[in-house]
């Protein structure tokens with residue numbers, strides 16, 4: 001009987017904190033190599049690639065913008081929560097650099113947090129963007145021990161109307177210096193991080209991305225033949241197949257098709273971090289210039305008010321303050337609880353249904369899966 005009373009209290013007061021889980025990035029030149037070693041530990045990525053990417057970071061003074069961008073996100077969310085009467089403290093932990101997830105989960109435990117909702121700064125399902133973060137949470141909870149809070153993730157939001165609106169508005173702004181004629185002849189190029197085909201095959205990564213792009217293009221009145229989804233930031237070994245086409249090859253083919261105006265939108269990312277600043281603003285924009293293309297790059301959602309409102313809605317859904325889980329397009333709202341095989345990948349750490357990290361080791365999926 002006592003057991004069921006406890007459960008009831010849990011249902012009424014489901015979470016006592018929000019945890020932002022992000023990738024992390026170096027803050028100083030000395031951090032660059034240790035950070036890259038964290039990212040690539042156990043991954044089949046050649047050392048030359050690692051050293052090449054280190055140069056991208058050094059080019060920007062050895063500091064990634066991503067940590068400041070997460071701070072800005074948290075600060076905007078705090079204001080949003082205050083204005084909506086949501087009384088949840090916000091914590092932040094990264095996969096690859098400080099503040100590391102384990103440090104944060106330990107701090108949460110010390111401050112008495114028992115059950116946290118986690119928002120990953122990753123918009124699409126795949127091992128890197130979903131399951132690996134869930135594994136990171138499990139490892140952090142294991143390191144902290146019995147006092148570690150339970151941690152559950154918010155759902156994927158690639159088809160949330162506020163995410164689509166925020167992205168559409170960023171693109172409208174990017175194209176605003178163009179004349180009507182230039183806009184009418186423009187091509188929308190959406191980009192996302194390339195991932196190995198073997199990773200893509202075990203997830204809905206390309207399906208979700210394609211739907212996001214279709215919805216944004218639709219919102220802007222661009223027909224199917226006037227937008228493309230392409231990939232950037234390919235890593236790994238040359239012999240392993242990764243998602244294609246690459247943005248650089250795509251720009252060459254647009255040039256061959258006599259398309260002159262290109263608006264590039266990195267919808268695969270949530271802030272203008274290093275992959276965006278280097279691979280698009282340096283590399284892709286240089287090639288575009290050489291090809292004589294009229295190139296603009298739109299901003300990622302960052303702290304766009306509609307994106308902040310969307311995160312607030314995702315939290316409200318889970319604290320019983322919102323009955324409707326918004327989603328538009330061909331697919332419904334994504335699951336709150338990942339099914340057991342969600343986003344598996346051969347090189348991943350063997351886990352069971354590693355989505356929710358309950359104290360008893362169960363994943364709660366029968367109770368909450370939708």
Ligand SMILES: CC1=C(CCC(=O)O)c2cc3nc(cc4[nH]c(cc5[nH]c(cc1n2)c(C)c5CCC(=O)O)c(CCC(=O)O)c4C)C(CCC(=O)O)=C3C
Pocket residue numbers: 023024025026036039040043045049050053064065066121122123126128129193194195196233234235236268269273274275
């Ligand atoms: C799907 C995906 C996202 C989006 C979802 C999400 O955000 O999680 C993402 C984001 C990011 N990727 C980032 C940086 C890097 N990604 C790398 C390597 C890799 N990314 C991969 C995938 C993804 N990556 C993969 C399959 C690899 C190969 C190694 C592996 O199998 O894991 C490497 C190693 C060097 C290289 O090989 O490029 C770096 C430095 C940064 C931080 C930027 C900054 O510092 O500002 C961010 C936000």
Ligand SMILES: [Fe+2]
Pocket residue numbers: 125126130131338342343
């Ligand atoms: Fe997943």
